[in-house]
Amino acid sequence: MEKIKNFIKMITFPELIKGLSVTTKYLFKKKVTEEYPDFKPHIPYRAKGKLHVQIDTCISCRLCEKACPEWCIKVFPPPKEQMKTDKRPQEFYINQEHCLHCSLCVDACPTGSIHHSYEFELVVTNFKELLFNKETLPYNQLLKQYKWNYIENVPVRPRTTTPLEQKENTK
């Protein structure tokens, strides 16, 4: 009996048929491809996109500039007399061309002014387009749209919580 069973198994190739049926199942399954330019892809909650700077709350402390391993941030603080009343930087350059998206600057900032956004489309035809200044930083363009009022709920990535903060949150 066993021999007959084995013989039938040998000539009908159940493994091959099993394999073929698996591929057929996949033929009709829903496809996982995201057709990117037509449909915006799903961006994870903590994705690190282009950097945004909220110039209003920046205090020109230049900590982000020091923290950056790629030296792609350049902050120009206002003159000393002005620093007493208005600490907003005169000029703020971010060179996205060699930004690593490492978010060290984000962690260093004491006021939370610099943060990642969810914008990831950084393809340009000219490198100069990747050098953003105070005017061209995307957040400021938004501000311009809103007539320079403070905006809440800007679509930016939240700051990374440090282990210490996490401990406090769970308490």
Next chain:
Amino acid sequence: MNSQILINYIAFPLIKIAILLAAVFTVVAYIVLVERRLLGFFQSRLGPNRVGPLGLIQPVADGLKLFLKEDLIPTNANPFIFKIAPIFSFFPPFVGFAVLTFALPLIMPSGKMHQFAVADVDLGILLILSLSSLGIFGIILAGWSSGSKYPLFGSLRSASQMLAYEIPLTLSVISVIMMAGSFRLSDIVTAQQTYKFYFIIPGIVAFFVYLISVVAETNRTPFDLPEGESEIIGFHTEYSGMRFAFFFMAEYANVVLICMLTPALFLGGYDIPFLNDLELYKTHPYLVNVLGFLSYAAKSTLFAYFYIWIRATFPRYRYDQLLKVGWSVLFPISLLNLFLVALIKLFLMK
């Protein structure tokens, strides 16, 4: 008189050849696209769908890309043979299409019959088989003339593989020829129509042996050891641009040729299932022509799908396993089957 000869023997065949070649080139171009898309579907992807609606202009884009690429010849290569090798493997499958018959003969208003084939020669299958073994020359020459050892290894692998699988292939085809009693492809189909059963029924073993060895003959996955697109360095490693496209097209033309040959041998070719063709042909010849052609196309498409399906499913054989299967499994089985079919032919098919 002279003009009659000119029309019958030169102009008419030339028109037929032009139509056939155009059709074959289109099919070969589009089977690549269909394969890529289907493989995508099998792997939960979408496949190329960007160029044109549903990606239908993709073959044109691919062709243009290959055409515009630089045509390199390695310094160690033998330039003359290197240049001529792609042609050796390119032309046999395209010649093979000439002997295929696509429908019952067309009856002209003048009462003359026209075959739906470029040349319905009486040794049609033999021609296709010998042409397919001619294709090995292209591969060996390409590997040898590249002046590099890996293409040479690839071509030698390919040669011994083709040798191993050509014998079971030929033996299983011979069993069909024995049942039909003719080498002519249209005769084989007519025999199936008059017997009123397809040769797959008495020749089921031959059919499976044929299917396996044909996959090996065309160097497709489970048996794509001569040139594994993903991993194995094969005979056309040194080729680029248009010359590579020749090899590529030859491979797919072989697939199309086999997909059209298999139904003719085992599934009744242009016979319409569940209908008595030859009876109907006497009253409605044109209808039978059209329906027969459609059924032939449908059967061929089925086989093309089957090929892609196999490619999407099975992993590659190891080389010693491949040769073992060829020589020590398929060869004896096909020999035994030949004997069996001879008995069937002698006692059951009168």
